[in-house]
Amino acid sequence: MVQASDQAAAKMENSLSEEFTAEQLDAVDKIIRRNRGRPGALIxxxxxxxxxxxFLPLPLQKRIAEGLRLSLSEVYGVVTFYSFFRQEPIGRHLIKVCLGTACYVRGNKDLVQNLSRDLDCRIGGTTRDRRFSIEGVRCLGCCGIAPVITVGDDVHREVRAKELPAILEQYK
Ligand code: FES
Incomplete structure:
Protein backbone atom coordinates (compact mmCIF):
# COMPACT_ATOMS: atom_id res chain seq x y z
CA MET A 1 0.00 0.00 0.00
CA VAL A 2 1.27 3.48 -0.90
CA GLN A 3 1.76 5.71 2.13
CA ALA A 4 0.61 9.35 2.22
CA SER A 5 4.25 10.50 2.37
CA ASP A 6 5.03 8.43 -0.75
CA GLN A 7 2.14 10.11 -2.53
CA ALA A 8 3.43 13.53 -1.51
CA ALA A 9 6.92 12.61 -2.73
CA ALA A 10 5.51 11.36 -6.06
CA LYS A 11 3.52 14.55 -6.44
CA MET A 12 6.63 16.64 -5.83
CA GLU A 13 8.60 14.60 -8.36
CA ASN A 14 5.82 15.07 -10.95
CA SER A 15 5.71 18.78 -10.38
CA LEU A 16 9.47 18.94 -11.03
CA SER A 17 9.17 17.19 -14.38
CA GLU A 18 6.29 19.47 -15.34
CA GLU A 19 8.27 22.57 -14.40
CA PHE A 20 11.73 21.71 -15.68
CA THR A 21 13.19 19.91 -18.68
CA ALA A 22 15.02 16.58 -18.35
CA GLU A 23 18.26 18.39 -19.27
CA GLN A 24 17.76 20.88 -16.46
CA LEU A 25 17.11 18.10 -13.94
CA ASP A 26 20.18 16.19 -15.18
CA ALA A 27 22.27 19.32 -14.67
CA VAL A 28 20.83 19.72 -11.17
CA ASP A 29 21.72 16.12 -10.30
CA LYS A 30 25.27 16.61 -11.59
CA ILE A 31 25.69 19.70 -9.39
CA ILE A 32 24.44 17.75 -6.38
CA ARG A 33 26.68 14.74 -7.08
CA ARG A 34 29.74 16.95 -7.53
CA ASN A 35 29.20 18.53 -4.13
CA ARG A 36 27.95 15.61 -2.04
CA GLY A 37 29.91 15.32 1.19
CA ARG A 38 31.71 18.63 0.71
CA PRO A 39 31.50 20.86 3.80
CA GLY A 40 29.82 24.19 3.18
CA ALA A 41 28.50 23.06 -0.19
CA LEU A 42 24.88 24.04 0.32
CA ILE A 43 24.99 27.73 -0.67
CA PHE A 55 14.20 29.48 -9.06
CA LEU A 56 14.11 26.98 -6.22
CA PRO A 57 10.62 25.62 -5.55
CA LEU A 58 10.10 23.31 -2.59
CA PRO A 59 10.29 20.04 -4.58
CA LEU A 60 13.68 21.12 -5.90
CA GLN A 61 14.83 21.99 -2.38
CA LYS A 62 13.78 18.50 -1.36
CA ARG A 63 15.81 16.95 -4.16
CA ILE A 64 18.84 19.00 -3.12
CA ALA A 65 18.35 18.10 0.56
CA GLU A 66 18.16 14.38 -0.23
CA GLY A 67 21.10 14.59 -2.62
CA LEU A 68 23.32 16.35 -0.11
CA ARG A 69 21.96 14.25 2.77
CA LEU A 70 20.68 17.30 4.62
CA SER A 71 17.29 17.96 6.13
CA LEU A 72 14.72 19.85 4.06
CA SER A 73 14.37 22.39 6.88
CA GLU A 74 18.10 23.15 6.65
CA VAL A 75 17.85 23.81 2.92
CA TYR A 76 14.61 25.76 3.29
CA GLY A 77 16.18 27.86 6.06
CA VAL A 78 19.03 28.95 3.78
CA VAL A 79 16.76 29.61 0.79
CA THR A 80 14.46 31.82 2.84
CA PHE A 81 17.30 33.59 4.69
CA TYR A 82 19.09 34.94 1.60
CA SER A 83 17.03 37.26 -0.58
CA PHE A 84 19.18 36.19 -3.53
CA PHE A 85 17.36 32.86 -3.67
CA ARG A 86 13.94 32.77 -5.29
CA GLN A 87 11.19 30.28 -4.59
CA GLU A 88 9.00 31.61 -7.37
CA PRO A 89 9.75 31.82 -11.07
CA ILE A 90 10.80 35.17 -12.42
CA GLY A 91 8.72 36.77 -15.14
CA ARG A 92 10.04 37.73 -18.58
CA HIS A 93 10.02 41.38 -17.50
CA LEU A 94 10.99 42.55 -14.04
CA ILE A 95 9.09 45.61 -12.86
CA LYS A 96 10.68 47.51 -10.01
CA VAL A 97 8.30 49.88 -8.34
CA CYS A 98 9.77 52.43 -6.00
CA LEU A 99 8.28 52.51 -2.50
CA GLY A 100 10.63 55.23 -1.28
CA THR A 101 9.67 58.52 0.35
CA ALA A 102 10.09 60.80 -2.66
CA CYS A 103 7.93 58.54 -4.80
CA TYR A 104 5.37 58.25 -2.03
CA VAL A 105 5.17 62.01 -1.56
CA ARG A 106 4.70 62.45 -5.29
CA GLY A 107 1.80 60.03 -5.37
CA ASN A 108 2.97 56.46 -6.01
CA LYS A 109 0.18 54.97 -3.86
CA ASP A 110 -2.29 54.63 -6.75
CA LEU A 111 0.52 53.42 -8.93
CA VAL A 112 1.36 50.54 -6.62
CA GLN A 113 -2.29 49.61 -6.10
CA ASN A 114 -3.13 49.73 -9.79
CA LEU A 115 -0.07 47.75 -10.75
CA SER A 116 -1.04 44.92 -8.42
CA ARG A 117 -4.68 45.08 -9.43
CA ASP A 118 -4.16 45.33 -13.20
CA LEU A 119 -1.66 42.48 -13.25
CA ASP A 120 -3.49 40.50 -10.55
CA CYS A 121 -0.15 40.03 -8.84
CA ARG A 122 1.17 41.07 -5.45
CA ILE A 123 4.38 43.05 -5.02
CA GLY A 124 7.09 40.39 -4.78
CA GLY A 125 5.17 37.99 -7.02
CA THR A 126 5.05 36.86 -10.64
CA THR A 127 2.02 36.98 -12.92
CA ARG A 128 0.42 33.65 -13.76
CA ASP A 129 1.51 33.93 -17.39
CA ARG A 130 5.06 34.75 -16.20
CA ARG A 131 5.07 37.90 -18.24
CA PHE A 132 5.96 40.12 -15.30
CA SER A 133 7.52 39.92 -11.86
CA ILE A 134 7.01 42.86 -9.54
CA GLU A 135 9.55 43.90 -6.98
CA GLY A 136 9.17 46.75 -4.49
CA VAL A 137 12.38 48.69 -3.84
CA ARG A 138 13.20 51.42 -1.33
CA CYS A 139 14.70 53.89 -3.79
CA LEU A 140 15.66 53.60 -7.42
CA GLY A 141 18.17 56.41 -7.04
CA CYS A 142 16.37 58.88 -9.28
CA CYS A 143 14.10 60.71 -6.84
CA GLY A 144 14.08 63.85 -9.03
CA ILE A 145 11.83 62.10 -11.54
CA ALA A 146 9.53 60.42 -8.99
CA PRO A 147 7.32 58.47 -9.06
CA VAL A 148 9.46 55.98 -10.91
CA ILE A 149 9.13 52.42 -12.12
CA THR A 150 11.61 50.43 -14.14
CA VAL A 151 10.76 47.59 -16.47
CA GLY A 152 13.91 45.64 -17.24
CA ASP A 153 16.49 48.32 -18.10
CA ASP A 154 13.88 50.96 -19.00
CA VAL A 155 13.24 53.77 -16.55
CA HIS A 156 9.74 55.30 -16.61
CA ARG A 157 9.63 58.72 -15.00
CA GLU A 158 6.87 60.70 -13.31
CA VAL A 159 4.48 57.83 -13.88
CA ARG A 160 0.78 58.35 -13.20
CA ALA A 161 -1.43 55.39 -12.45
CA LYS A 162 -3.53 56.01 -15.57
CA GLU A 163 -0.40 55.69 -17.74
CA LEU A 164 0.35 52.16 -16.54
CA PRO A 165 -1.67 50.19 -19.13
CA ALA A 166 0.14 51.93 -22.01
CA ILE A 167 3.53 51.33 -20.39
CA LEU A 168 2.86 47.65 -19.69
CA GLU A 169 1.52 47.14 -23.21
CA GLN A 170 5.05 47.71 -24.55
CA TYR A 171 6.28 44.49 -22.91
CA LYS A 172 5.07 41.17 -24.30
S1 FES B 1 12.31 57.44 -3.58
FE1 FES B 1 11.71 56.73 -5.50
S2 FES B 1 13.45 57.00 -6.74
FE2 FES B 1 14.10 57.61 -4.78
Missing part, protein backbone atom coordinates in the same frame (compact mmCIF):
# COMPACT_ATOMS: atom_id res chain seq x y z
CA UNK A 44 27.14 27.18 -3.79
CA UNK A 45 24.87 24.28 -4.78
CA UNK A 46 21.73 26.39 -4.37
CA UNK A 47 23.32 29.17 -6.41
CA UNK A 48 24.42 26.82 -9.21
CA UNK A 49 21.04 25.09 -9.27
CA UNK A 50 19.21 28.41 -9.42
CA UNK A 51 21.43 29.41 -12.36
CA UNK A 52 20.10 26.33 -14.16
CA UNK A 53 16.44 26.45 -13.13
CA UNK A 54 15.84 30.14 -12.42
Missing amino acids: PVLKDVQDVTG
